[in-house]
Amino acid sequence: MELAHERDADTNVISPSGRVDGSNSAAFHEALLAALSDDDSRVILDMGGIDYISSAGLRVLLLLAQHLSGSSKPFAVCSLAASVDEVFRISGFNQIITVFGTLDEAKAQLAS
Incomplete structure (x- = not known):
């Protein structure tokens, strides 16, 4: 699992890749927290690079x-792969965490 992030104005876009x-x-959780800044007004997790997430990974997202x-x-969160989207729907996480189809949609909706 790798993690990249960039700030676009006051939005922090965090982009993990691989499996969680x-x-x-635990390393995923620590990396996410380290990527946060007090200057962030909004945080978007671009999950397009995640091809698998287990219940342990879902727990990290809930804690975040x-x-x-x-x-x-x-x-x-945005850009869920089909398999990750299915896990979100089955577990009900799409009712807990806001999910957008694309990063652009997420940025537009959170900015308004």
């Missing part, structure tokens, strides 16, 4: 959403 499972979920909610920062 029990073997790397709770962390950002506590600081009143809008958070969304």
